[in-house]
Amino acid sequence: MRLTKLVLLAGLAAIPASAPAQNAAPRSAQGDVSVTIYNNNLALVQDVRQVSLPQGRSKQEFPDVSAMIRAETVSLSGDGFGIVEQNFDYDLLTPAALMEKAVGQTITLVRTNPATGAETRERALVMAANGGVVLKIGERIEVLRDDGLPVRVIFDAIPPNLRARPTLSVTMDAKSAGARPLALSYLTPGMGWKADYVTLFDEKAGKIDVQGWVTLTNNTGTTFTNANVLMVAGSVGQTNQYGYNGGYMPPRPPQPRGNRPGTESGGQQVGDFHVYPIAGRTTIANAQTKQVSFLDVSGVPARKGYEYNNGWLGAQGEAVSASSILKFSNARSGGVGAALPAGTVRVYMRDSKGQAQFIGESGIDHTPGGSNLALRTGEAFDVKVQPVVEKREQVTLDEWEKYARWRITYPDGSVKEYTGERPKTYYRTQMKYVVTNARDVPVTVDVIQSGLGQWWWWRDVRVPQESITGTQENADQRRWEVPVPANGKTELTVTFLTPW
16 A cells, blocks of 8 residues: 655645735744644744844844744743843734724725725724724714725834734843854644554455554644654643643543553654654645655554453343454564554455445554554444343352451440341353354354453352353453354353352
């Protein structure tokens, strides 16, 4: 599976070749830019610019910083200067902002007669700009209406606190004059990335091709030009304005069995996080989505399986589909040999005409190298399971069990011990699982019985009889690998002894 290494998806209108030069975007004031992007809507921007400083105090402006810059994280380093004060000017120059800043000032209104094209000019005092513009023209009060009539406003000057681009201004005190590199770094929200995987599964060959994509998004209000870009897989700790870390995470659906973390090291790391650099430099435009391929492997061993998980005393009036499970490993021996960042895995298979068709998707967590992955891709059409409670009866033993014991120390120093008793009752439950297979090849279905140990007093579970030997996965689950012939069925019968 060979795909283009870099795809740019941006909602930007193309500029005709004949467009005048004055319509081109202004040149960026950024220098040597590096951007480290984290999973949780956070980025670290490092920008080294050549700045000429006069001796003594001066105010230096750094335009083209993120419009969402976290000003408290700004760091400016270099030689031979100190920082006196820094300000982030985020009030950007827009028609609405220009009018709001003109309140209390005089502007010029230019009206055009639609019939003759003649222009008339009037001076007007801007009285208010709250949901509309209120003007005083001579002795009358007028509302500047947006009624489609040809009228335009001429301002005498641009207010000094409005910026065409997000700008950081810093008052600096330099020991000597001269040009020098200044390293500006800061954190900003509004930028993030996620991983997506496209896989092509060949069931007959038992192989899978995996293509990994990184999708970058930039909503910071600023374009980062010709930048070194590095993605960090993992959630770095952050403390928000309310004083707690993180936020609500919706519960994930239960994962199929077979997921096992690996122990293979490899790849680039920073601390406890894996990093994925983009080869070469790239421009991340504002309001842009950019996709970059970071993984392309073929022929990874894989197999398909089926799984059905039944709750305690679960019974179905009719057969239900087993889950389709795709299993493979990202170990070096299988051809992957890379840690996989969290993302969505989409699985395709070829139909009888050779056309790749989508068969399901599943999410994965950050996965270290050498892991086994089991992905639930959907519900099987031809493989069904029907759990049946065949018989349930109470078994009362002719013995009593002490279940509580406590001591009481009286004021005179004497100690007495007390016990409480209750009868212990057991239940015998006979279950049957009817597994059918309408495929023309035999299959094996993992049937899992859950609910065997949800509470501390439920741990005494016994299985005196089972038609297929099972495996106790943990205190709560027991699993049976049920072989089912082609176009056939298999009945699994199990007897449980439980104290509930």
